Amino acid sequence: MENTGYTTLTRQAGLMREMRIVANNIANTATSGYRQEGLVFSEFVKAVDGGSSLSMGQGNVRHTSFQQGALTQTGGTFDFAIEGEGFFLVETPSGERLTRSGAFSPNAEGDLVTFDGYRVLDAGGAPVFVPPGAADVAVSSDGTISSEGNPIGQIGVVQPLNAREMIREDGVMFRADDGYEPAENARVLQRFVENSNVDAITQITRMIEVQRAYELGASFLDAEDQRVRQALKALSQ
Numbered sequence: 001m002e003n004t005g006y007t008t009l010t011r012q013a014g015l016m017r018e019m020r021i022v023a024n025n026i027a028n029t030a031t032s033g034y035r036q037e038g039l040v041f042s043e044f045v046k047a048v049d050g051g052s053s054l055s056m057g058q059g060n061v062r063h064t065s066f067q068q069g070a071l072t073q074t075g076g077t078f079d080f081a082i083e084g085e086g087f088f089l090v091e092t093p094s095g096e097r098l099t100r101s102g103a104f105s106p107n108a109e110g111d112l113v114t115f116d117g118y119r120v121l122d123a124g125g126a127p128v129f130v131p132p133g134a135a136d137v138a139v140s141s142d143g144t145i146s147s148e149g150n151p152i153g154q155i156g157v158v159q160p161l162n163a164r165e166m167i168r169e170d171g172v173m174f175r176a177d178d179g180y181e182p183a184e185n186a187r188v189l190q191r192f193v194e195n196s197n198v199d200a201i202t203q204i205t206r207m208i209e210v211q212r213a214y215e216l217g218a219s220f221l222d223a224e225d226q227r228v229r230q231a232l233k234a235l236s237q
Contacts, residue, residue, distance in 0.1 A: 004224055007054065007057075008221055009221075010057060010058050011058075013058075015059070015213055015214045016214070018039040019214070021038065021039055025203045026198070026200060026203050029196055031172065031196050032101050032102075032103055034101075035197055036064070036065040036197050037063070037168070038062070038065065041057050041058065042058055042060070042061070043056070066197075068083070068084070068194075069194045069195045069196055069197035070194070070195045071193070071195070072195055074103075074191060076193075078104045078105050079102060079190070079192060080188055080189065080193070081194040082100060082102065082189075082194065083186070083189055087100055087157070087159070087174065087180075088100070088120060089121040090118045091121055096121065096125065098175075099173050100172065101194075104120055111127050112128040112129070122155065128155055128156075130145065130147075130152065136149075138190065139155065140188070141187045143156065156182075159182070161179045
């Protein structure tokens with residue numbers, strides 16, 4: 001295969017990855033706490049002996065938008081949203097994870113858990129416990145839970161030490177291998193959840209652009225294939 005073919009194929013591979021990311025974003029438009037993803041393309045230029053330089057574009061670096069999503073009032077006692085930077089801290093079988101999805105509920109043991117049953121933790125890493133039968137449960141902006149005016153626990157809201165190195169897991173969960181610290185400027189809102197921050201219109205527009213770019217690349221490869229075939233046929237005659 002000639003350089004033109006390799007160059008086009010690397011671009012096509014990047015476009016396929018971006019199409020999967022965009023499709024996943026659109027599919028999670030209604031997923032509470034979901035953070036929109038994107039793909040960064042980079043260009044590598046190298047000199048070629050006896051000819052012009054060779055440029056190859058690749059799309060391998062994914063990035064996540066942590067822009068605040070819209071808040072929806074649900075009225076649920078254990079529905080929480082974070083206004084500002086920060087994440088809820090939860091315990092999963094794979095270790096502690098960070099999430100902006102705050103639709104919680106107490107389980108049979110009284111532990112506050114996520115929709116998937118993972119326990120919600122305080123800033124020190126201990127499970128948040130809500131006594132069965134607790135009445136008039138309220139949560140202050142710093143995450144302190146009280147029942148009938150008496151504090152009974154505090155929801156942990158933390159900030160990763162290195163947000164750029166966070167690894168996405170399971171859609172709305174993130175792993176922070178470099179650790180985390182209390183989020184000083186976050187504000188917890190009770191009876192609200194944060195919507196996905198996906199910009200659906202922009203994503204649909206990008207999907208169309210990616211599809212057209214991919215089709216253009218495929219047409220070029222077909223034309224290049226025909227050119228090579230005709231050249232070989234002419235040489236064999």
